[in-house]
Amino acid sequence: MTVLAVSNLSKRYRRGGKPFAAVDDVSFEIGPAETLAVAGPSGSGKSTIARLVLRLLEPDAGRIQFEGADLLILSGAALRARRARLQMVFQDPLAAFNPRSTVARALDDPLRIHGIASRSERPRRIAALLERVGLDAGLAARAIHEISGGQRQRVAIARAIATRPSLIVLDEAVSALDVSVRGQILDLLLDLQRQERIAYLFISHDLGVIRALAHRIVLLEAGRVAESGDARTVIASPQSAVGKALVAATPRLNRIKTP
Amino acid sequence: MKRLHRFFQTPEAIAGALILALLVAIALAAPLLFPGDPQAIAGPALLPPLQNWSLPLGTDRLGRDVLAELFHGARTSLAVGLAAAAAALLVGAVVGTLAGFAGGLIDEVLMRITDAFQTVPSFLLALAFVSIVGPSLGVVIAAIALGAWTGPARVARAEVLSIRERDYVAGARVIGMHPLEIAFREVLPNALPPVLALSSVIVAAAILTEAALSFLGLGDPNRVTWGGMIAEGRTVLRTAPLLSIVPGIALVLTVLGVYLAGEGVVESTAVRRSLS
Numbered sequence: 257m258t259v260l261a262v263s264n265l266s267k268r269y270r271r272g273g274k275p276f277a278a279v280d281d282v283s284f285e286i287g288p289a290e291t292l293a294v295a296g297p298s299g300s301g302k303s304t305i306a307r308l309v310l311r312l313l314e315p316d317a318g319r320i321q322f323e324g325a326d327l328l329i330l331s332g333a334a335l336r337a338r339r340a341r342l343q344m345v346f347q348d349p350l351a352a353f354n355p356r357s358t359v360a361r362a363l364d365d366p367l368r369i370h371g372i373a374s375r376s377e378r379p380r381r382i383a384a385l386l387e388r389v390g391l392d393a394g395l396a397a398r399a400i401h402e403i404s405g406g407q408r409q410r411v412a413i414a415r416a417i418a419t420r421p422s423l424i425v426l427d428e429a430v431s432a433l434d435v436s437v438r439g440q441i442l443d444l445l446l447d448l449q450r451q452e453r454i455a456y457l458f459i460s461h462d463l464g465v466i467r468a469l470a471h472r473i474v475l476l477e478a479g480r481v482a483e484s485g486d487a488r489t490v491i492a493s494p495q496s497a498v499g500k501a502l503v504a505a506t507p508r509l510n511r512i513k514t515p
Numbered sequence: 516m517k518r519l520h521r522f523f524q525t526p527e528a529i530a531g532a533l534i535l536a537l538l539v540a541i542a543l544a545a546p547l548l549f550p551g552d553p554q555a556i557a558g559p560a561l562l563p564p565l566q567n568w569s570l571p572l573g574t575d576r577l578g579r580d581v582l583a584e585l586f587h588g589a590r591t592s593l594a595v596g597l598a599a600a601a602a603a604l605l606v607g608a609v610v611g612t613l614a615g616f617a618g619g620l621i622d623e624v625l626m627r628i629t630d631a632f633q634t635v636p637s638f639l640l641a642l643a644f645v646s647i648v649g650p651s652l653g654v655v656i657a658a659i660a661l662g663a664w665t666g667p668a669r670v671a672r673a674e675v676l677s678i679r680e681r682d683y684v685a686g687a688r689v690i691g692m693h694p695l696e697i698a699f700r701e702v703l704p705n706a707l708p709p710v711l712a713l714s715s716v717i718v719a720a721a722i723l724t725e726a727a728l729s730f731l732g733l734g735d736p737n738r739v740t741w742g743g744m745i746a747e748g749r750t751v752l753r754t755a756p757l758l759s760i761v762p763g764i765a766l767v768l769t770v771l772g773v774y775l776a777g778e779g780v781v782e783s784t785a786v787r788r789s790l791s
């Protein structure tokens with residue numbers, strides 16, 4: 257069974273009056289508890305794919321099957337309810353939260369919206385979520401801008417897992433973090449995947465991180481799939497020009513230990 | 516605290532704040548100092564100022580206490596100015612947020628309505644509204660707000676258009692939040708600062724519009740207003756010019772105070788923004 261099956265997905269924009277394809281006939285599948293990496297140079301359409309899969313953007317063509325059902329026919333309340341199972345973590349954890357929010361409110365919202373816990377139960381749930389992502393429950397009362405970038409990204413992950421999703425899309429979720437924090441967040445993601453059997457659509461341009469985390473990889477070039485396959489195989493011997501260029505551009509690849 | 520400190524750094528802001536404080540004190544003190552009906556006859560008609568210490572500013576054509584009228588007029592001016600501005604800001608913020616956030620047809624319709632209101636001079640709009648519905652405090656407030664909400668609506672819409680592209684709005688959609696909740700709980704509060712920056716100009720304009728309506732006899736007849744006092748005094752302008760001049764000065768000072776204090780607030784927040 258697959259969690260997510262994307263087929264022939266296309267999204268066109270207009271640039272200087274003439275249309276161009278940001279995502280062009282892209283297909284891939286993700287199984288339960290599997291990590292699929294999407295890599296490619298800047299502007300190759302990675303974020304556009306993330307937004308299409310999350311129904312933040314409407315595709316021009318293609319199909320998206322999520323947990324066996326057509327995601328593209330959903331709208332309104334049915335779509336909002338479905339979103340509990342399909343979550344996202346953004347690149348910049350500061351931009352991803354309402355600047356007026358507190359940690360507690362950021363975590364309270366998904367629990368309230370999806371009726372996961374009663375009002376009186378929610379503070380306990382919030383504390384449990386914070387502890388699950390390795391944070392002190394006392395952080396709940398803090399404003400979002402009063403915690404560090406690494407803590408903020410952990411809160412973003414806690415928010416994403418609050419509704420027990422089967423898939424989390426991570427768009428450059430560790431790129432803005434410094435190296436030591438990045439390692440801890442990757443460990444957390446691996447641990448969550450093992451425990452909760454969450455699948456990841458992991459978008460990154462960092463092949464070192466991808467090799468540490470991903471099972472399979474899709475390489476994009478100008479919106480099209482240039483190459484795909486087992487992550488380590490592709491990174492070890494890329495066949496496409498983009499793949500070779502990305503490997504060449506990642507000098508520390510050979511120094512990163514694989515778990 | 517820091518912000519307050521910065522606010523009081525320009526002399527204009529201090530002057531504005533002092534005028535406003537005085538005005539508020541006057542408005543609050545009016546029913547205590549002059550508990551009776553300010554429109555009741557208090558002495559001989561057209562008593563000049565500084566003649567009788569129980570009537571320091573004298574009396575008007577009908578023998579009403581001018582000082583009492585002035586104090587009670589401050590209440591009306593402030594109440595109408597603040598209420599009309601609050602209503603205009605509220606309606607403007609809601610309309611602008613809906614238009615900017617929903618986009619498409621809703622945006623198109625709401626902005627055409629805003630255009631329509633903006634092309635009619637706001638004073639004419641207020642005049643027409645009060646003439647049709649009849650003068651009372653609530654109607655005057657609504658009439659003034661009717662011509663004042665378009666500015667806040669445009670500013671709110673522009674701000675919402677930029678905010679709605681932010682990641683946190685996408686994040687709110689991802690967790691399944693209802694679009695109306697996103698618009699009013701996530702987006703609107705963050706779009707408010709530039710909208711609120713308009714408030715001093717709107718309050719000042721509202722006070723002037725109220726005075727103009729009263730001058731034309733379209734104010735609430737049961738309340739003393741400065742505009743009404745000026746109109747009253749006009750009939751005896753040659754013999755007792757102060758009857759028009761005194762409420763006129765009160766009006767000018769009030770508008771000036773509101774404007775200066777408002778500029779001070781905008782300035783101090785702008786400094787804060789450029790510092791951060």
Ligand SMILES: Nc1ncnc2c1ncn2[C@@H]1O[C@H](COP(=O)(O)OP(=O)(O)OP(=O)(O)O)[C@@H](O)[C@H]1O
Nearest residue numbers: 269270278296297298299300301302303304305461
């Ligand atoms: N709203 C839009 N209107 C027009 N063009 C867009 C829009 N959004 C994205 N694009 C274009 O689509 C292409 C793909 O953009 P996308 O953001 O998906 O790239 P990306 O792979 O995520 O790049 P990066 O690694 O820099 O984040 C780019 O050429 C971009 O300029």
Ligand SMILES: [Mg+2]
Nearest residue numbers: 302303304427
């Ligand atoms: Mg991107």
